[in-house]
Amino acid sequence: MSRVGSHLVGILGGTFDPIHYGHLRISEELVETMSLREMRFIPAGAPRLRTPPLASAYHRTTMVQAAIQNNSRFILDEREIHRPGVSYSVDTVRELRLEMGEDVTLCLVMGADAFMKLAQWHDWHDLFGLCHIIIAARPGHGLTTRLDSLPQVPREEITHRWADSLADLESAPCGLIYIAPTTLLDISATAIRTLISTQSSARYLLPDAVLDYIETNHLYSGEE
Numbered sequence: 001m002s003r004v005g006s007h008l009v010g011i012l013g014g015t016f017d018p019i020h021y022g023h024l025r026i027s028e029e030l031v032e033t034m035s036l037r038e039m040r041f042i043p044a045g046a047p048r049l050r051t052p053p054l055a056s057a058y059h060r061t062t063m064v065q066a067a068i069q070n071n072s073r074f075i076l077d078e079r080e081i082h083r084p085g086v087s088y089s090v091d092t093v094r095e096l097r098l099e100m101g102e103d104v105t106l107c108l109v110m111g112a113d114a115f116m117k118l119a120q121w122h123d124w125h126d127l128f129g130l131c132h133i134i135i136a137a138r139p140g141h142g143l144t145t146r147l148d149s150l151p152q153v154p155r156e157e158i159t160h161r162w163a164d165s166l167a168d169l170e171s172a173p174c175g176l177i178y179i180a181p182t183t184l185l186d187i188s189a190t191a192i193r194t195l196i197s198t199q200s201s202a203r204y205l206l207p208d209a210v211l212d213y214i215e216t217n218h219l220y221s222g223e224e
Contacts (some may be wrong), residue, residue, distance in 0.1 A: 008132070008169065009100065012109045013080070013089055015189070016060050017053040018214060019067045020206040022187040026136045027181045030109060031073050034134075034166055037104075039072045040096075043103040044087040048122065054104075054193065055219050057081040066209040088122040093130045105173060106131035111194045125157060128175040132163070136182045196220040 014023065019041070027039045043060045046052070053060060061081055067073035079095060080087040089108065091165055108131045115135050118124050127133065148217055163169055163176040187205050195202040197220055203211060214220060 002181040006105065007037040008034055008105050008107055009096075010034070010036045010107050010109050011042060011093065011096065011131070012039055013042040013044055013087075013092065015047060015050060016041070016043050016062050016064050017055050017189050018060070018192060018206060018210055019218070020187050020189060021204075021212075022185040024067060024207070025185055026109070026182050027074065028071075030134065030136065030180060032171075033180065034107070036107070038075050039109075040075045040077045041068060042077045042092060043081055045083055046086050048088070049084045059213075059217060059219060063210045063213055066213055067207045069209075074175060086122075090121070090123045090126050090130070093127060097130050102173070105169065107134045107169070107178075108132070109134045109136055111135070112137045128157075128161065131174050132157065132169050132172075132176045132178060135177065135179045136184065137179050193220045197222060 007203055012023065012027055013091050015161070016023065023041075028040075030036060031039050039180060043051070043057065043064055044050075045057060055063070061076065061078055065076050068076060074205040080092055083091070093106060100106070108127065110133065112135055115133070118133075121127075158177055160178045161175060163172075166178075169176055191207055192202045195205075196214060199221075202214075
């Protein structure tokens, strides 16, 4: 039975360098299929496990705002941009947990590849006491077979946490892992940046408002 007054809130972090339709389509599907109250887009300030973003924090934040401005359930959250030092997802989730209260159930969204590297995250085991983890995966993803390659300690930690349905997520405040079949568009920020840097068209891979912003500010072209 669902907890009275519970609400699911999605959290999608990333460099968004730039944000594109892959990010947006996954978010739209999760909001619909999981009945999320909102999806919070959180641009990373200084990510620890990725190369530094090419665009500045200001540009990346502005592009996210331009991309989501017409969707009332998409929310820009700038906390990591303004937080000094390295961006840790666990710190962000801790802050949201305190701000939103116990009636909100937080759902941290990540791709299958990111999940496979979960043990490299800072204080990764603390996430299970703060939120659910939602893995956005293609239908027929085969993720369960890949879990055999996980180190023993993470495998022991996650074995008992799998959720079979959305009802499981709604009945528990945190600590579960749910695989959400989604349409993963074969779009990458790296490919978009390469197209722009070679003066090729990136149109229809990201919203026009974002592409116009990139062109106006000469991002990724070597002229900025």
